[in-house]
Amino acid sequence: MTLDGGVARAGGERPAGASMEFDGEPPEGGGPVAVRLLLDEASVQARVAELGVELRGDYEGVEPILVSVLRGGVVFLADLVRAAAMPCLVDFMAISRFDASEDTGVVRIEKDLELDLSGAHVLVVEDIVDTGLTLTYLLRVLAARGPASLRVCALLDRRARRIVDVPLSYVGFEVPDVFLVGYGLDLDERERGRRELLAVEDLEAVRGDPALLDLPTRPDGPGRLPPV
Ligand code: XMP
Ligand code: MG
DSSP, rough: OOOOOOEEETTSSOOOOOOOSSSOOOSSOOSEEEEEEEEHHHHHHHHHHHHHHHHHTTTTTTTTTTEETTTTTTTHHHHHHHHSSSOOOEEEEEEEETTSTTOOEEEEEOOOOOOOOTOOOOEEEEESOOOOOSHHHHHHHHHTTOOSEEEEEEEEGGGGGGSSSOOOOOEEEEEOOOEBBBBBBTTTTTOOOOOSSESSSOOHHHOGGGGGGGGGGGTTTTTTOOOO
């Protein structure tokens, strides 16, 4: 997958002709890159459409329960059910880490599912799998409820940080080890509604100046040709 797109810098300077590559070396001048466009709306939507077709084929003749983990996964789920356009049920869970500083993966269920999973074909729809700890714990909890099948569909797979090997049946994109914002993913609970996925290289710069998030997708932003 090509990770193309514009860049935004801390410090406000936006030199012309900045790199479109997602490849480390910042272009000359203007300070370090704060935000890059990882996946634009069209790329995300094209992949979600493909995943939808795949799910429709794989679940033909059954009516799976799609389980979404609040809150990051809901944007992906909303697009995925429409792309799949298949008979299915949808339910939601909210979980939180007991201790974010501890990598045990043990989570507290803040809001449980309302549907009964016993004998059901269950598909967990996740935004991003990072260490895999949260998902591993969640799958153990769901498996204990006796589903006929239990699979995972993750939009993003940050495989480089995996600690527990967790089987993912469907993956949208493999992504690099950088903080991501948009398309359901939050920056301090904000920015979930962005249609694109942004890679935040400098969190403090963006916290200090959230407008940096807009630069990579502006038509006149760095790396973009001016409108004709
Ligand atoms: P683990 O490490 O257990 O955690 O696989 C996955 C969960 O961590 C959250 N996460 C992120 N949220 N931007 C976010 O907004 C990110 O870059 C990011 N990486 C991980 C997410 O909730 C996921 O379910
Ligand atoms: Mg999540």
